[in-house]
Amino acid sequence: AQAAEATAQNLTQFETLALSSRLNLADGHARQELTPPQRRVIDDLPALWVEAAERPVDEIERAACHAFLGALGQHSHPFDDGRVLACYSSSLAMEIFARALATESDAIALIHPTFDNIPDILRGVGLRLVPVEEDALHDGPLPTELLQRVGCVFVTTPNNPTGRVLPEERLRGLAEQCAEHGVVLTLDTSFRGFDTDAHYDHYAVLEASGCRWVVIEDTGKLWPTLELKIGWLVHSAEVGLPLEKIHSDILLGVSPLVLLMVQRFAEDAAGGGLADLHRHIADNRALLRNSLAGVPDISFVDTFSRTSVDRLHVGDRQGLDVWSAVREHQLYLLPCQKFHWANPSEGSHTLRVALSRNPLALSTGAQVLRSVLLAG
């Protein structure tokens, strides 16, 4: 059989290889232990089931959305205007958005690098992609000629794998540029829960700009809920895309049980659980970096990242060689080529390490990684 790394077509297939390993540091999903308050929510699931079956679903949906966004500092939202569409996952929300955009545009400007299921979904509906380097996005206005040849600008913030957050002032400037050119501004905010720099009111900034906007929120990265999650597709009043129609082509609604669980996790997060999660991620980031202290010719690329992943540069070593060597010890990392969807070689010497893990698993994995790196 051909080597796995040669057959993996995207990052998620690399992550799939890791799913059954005890040292899975590949995917950005939350795999740490439940905290005691979270365990109490899980213990309450039978009662939540009864509640979910009895209460009106729109009431449950509003409460979950309000609690989740509120825990992330997103205190305003257009739920009561019917502009918040619940999906089984954020990737499904993205697919719905992509199909809707493709009905009116053939080109989209997309942040580079970013997680490859985003460009793959966008290409999948026939959109032509124009890369926008993350630095260019943060440095200042986009070139007018770029905005004249795309129907949308798509930004992952915090970005994956870099962790870089689009600050409020830059979001405002970008939204105003998009408003000026009639271009849709779309945000994937799946990692916003990890970084308080992303806890400003994005929707207020977007609404004030007058631009056409879409935001894809994700409950799935924060808590260890065994893939029980909600992706929310949120949009501006005059977005001018058939989002509702395509959403209804694909689903009637999400599980009220999952919504109730999300609400309870979000209420715990708002009550101190999110600060605890931030400490857990920070402690794991320090554990990883300290475990590799003294290893020659490596560096951590995203010094200030607070998200649940960390990017390691392995010097002159090939990232895929390190990936294969640690796999011999059942350790799985994520090679970064495919984040660089427009120029994969940029990611040849970096690997991403997941931090939403139990400290023991991370520590064990870091020791395996250290020994492999020292072996040359």
Ligand SMILES: N=C(N)NC[C@@H](O)CC(=O)C(=O)O
């Ligand atoms: N629909 C897909 N492909 N899901 C995988 C994605 O959630 C993993 C991810 O975002 C990360 O590992 O950073």
